[in-house]
Amino acid sequence: xxxxxxxxxxxxxxxxxxxxxxxxxxxEAMFFAYRGFTADPDRILxxxxxxRAHHRAVHFxxxxxxxxxxxxxxxxxxxxxxxxxxxxxxxxxxLVESKVGKADKRERHLFLTTEGQALEQxxxxxxxxxxxxAFRDAGPEAVAGFRTVLEAMMDRxxxxxxARLKDSGT
Amino acid sequence: xxxxxxxxxxxxxxxxxxxxxxxxxxxEAMFFAYRGFTADPDRILxxxxxxRAHHRAVHFxxxxxxxxxxxxxxxxxxxxxxxxxxxxxxxxxxLVESKVGKADKRERHLFLTTEGQALEQxxxxxxxxxxxxAFRDAGPEAVAGFRTVLEAMMDRxxxxxxARLKDSGT
DNA sequence: AGCATATGTCAGTGTTGTTGACATTCCAAG
DNA sequence: CTTGGAATGTCAACAACACTGACATATGCT
Numbered sequence: 405x406x407x408x409x410x411x412x413x414x415x416x417x418x419x420x421x422x423x424x425x426x427x428x429x430x431x432e433a434m435f436f437a438y439r440g441f442t443a444d445p446d447r448i449l450x451x452x453x454x455x456r457a458h459h460r461a462v463h464f465x466x467x468x469x470x471x472x473x474x475x476x477x478x479x480x481x482x483x484x485x486x487x488x489x490x491x492x493x494x495x496x497x498x499l500v501e502s503k504v505g506k507a508d509k510r511e512r513h514l515f516l517t518t519e520g521q522a523l524e525q526x527x528x529x530x531x532x533x534x535x536x537x538a539f540r541d542a543g544p545e546a547v548a549g550f551r552t553v554l555e556a557m558m559d560r561x562x563x564x565x566x567a568r569l570k571d572s573g574t
Numbered sequence: 575x576x577x578x579x580x581x582x583x584x585x586x587x588x589x590x591x592x593x594x595x596x597x598x599x600x601x602e603a604m605f606f607a608y609r610g611f612t613a614d615p616d617r618i619l620x621x622x623x624x625x626r627a628h629h630r631a632v633h634f635x636x637x638x639x640x641x642x643x644x645x646x647x648x649x650x651x652x653x654x655x656x657x658x659x660x661x662x663x664x665x666x667x668x669l670v671e672s673k674v675g676k677a678d679k680r681e682r683h684l685f686l687t688t689e690g691q692a693l694e695q696x697x698x699x700x701x702x703x704x705x706x707x708a709f710r711d712a713g714p715e716a717v718a719g720f721r722t723v724l725e726a727m728m729d730r731x732x733x734x735x736x737a738r739l740k741d742s743g744t
Numbered sequence: 745a746g747c748a749t750a751t752g753t754c755a756g757t758g759t760t761g762t763t764g765a766c767a768t769t770c771c772a773a774g
Numbered sequence: 775c776t777t778g779g780a781a782t783g784t785c786a787a788c789a790a791c792a793c794t795g796a797c798a799t800a801t802g803c804t
Contacts (some may be wrong), residue, residue, distance in 0.1 A: 421714040425743055427702045428637075430709065430721065431611075432739055435630070436732040437724035438608050439651060441601075455790050460605070467598075473751065481609060486792055488752060510750040510801045532597045538726035539600065542719065544591040549712065549719020551600065554607035556708035562606040570599055625759050644781065656761055658783065680770055680781045 444530035457482075457490045459527050462516065465500060466524045467569060470513040472505070479565050499523060614700035627652075627660045629697050632686065635670060636694045637739060640683045642675070649735050669693060 420426070445459050464479055465471060473491070477484055491514070494500040499520035505511035516524060539547050555563060590596070615629050634649055635641060643661070647654055661684070664670040669690035675681035686694060709717050725733060 421717050427705050429740055430705055433724040434611055436728045436736045440728045441604055535597050535600055538723055541726045542722045546719035546722040547591050549716030550723035551603055552716040553708055553712045553720035554603040556711045558606045558610045566606045573595055
């Protein structure tokens, strides 16, 4: 585990894709790609008073309208103080509406206003355009592999959250 | 471009993997996976006075020993002030050594000390362990697709930086 | 009634990023 | 040799986003 070539070679099979060198390339690819992944929305947001955290909130509220604060907290994996700061500004600016729950009045259900939907569209369009191009260039098999690997590197909690969103989206 | 189903259907071919729904799932997969990607090193770093930026600096200095500050700046895509703060603490703590260039004495060439290499190992091992597991579970074809898509979503600059690193690693 | 849950809020702190301004060192062109 | 520009370092101020800890309020459940 210390020679830097631990996980490769000497295994009859074709495990060359598990070389430390290959892993490191995967790590660096992930690093560089994530920058591209966020670059377009970031550019749009930097002109406004919002940041990446607002984008994430708006994205998931749009994805699951009526979601509760607690649910959003779990998906985003941040503290309620951190989320609250973001939500407050979004509500003040009229992009998000917070409705008291009917069944359980402690809960707040979150919705995008028309204006909020407009922002979500704008950000999504920019991000999707890049991903669409990347997907198209890479082809369907590559995309399937991409998704498989990403799913395999999620934490358990994230994987279930991801699966729940995925299933609800049909 | 506004009906949310713009890029799918009506194209004789099998372009269902370019549906807005599929793109959105890819986006969410990327979001959740990146959290897993950084989770293990982040845990280690949180016990020390360092953060993710220190990890990145140490990673790339280890990757290309003797690299200049300017080169590192381009790879990391941050301002020199931001990088300088990180480098200063790493140098003060004896993890990184900065040597004045021979040919051009304005340049500083960066190297990891033994202690710095130890930290890099610790962080890399944690991160690689997860990626290795993900790669193994997904299999070589999926990994190839993963890399293809990631590369396709990089900015042009990042793609060349990535390629340069990749080639130098043989 | 009493405890737990869901949410909101205040105060403080840390990491990482940004701009802008300025100093130093040094190569290279005139 | 002087001057302009490149590479680097440093200082100050600030913003975004995360954290912890503490506390308040309203509500639900037993």
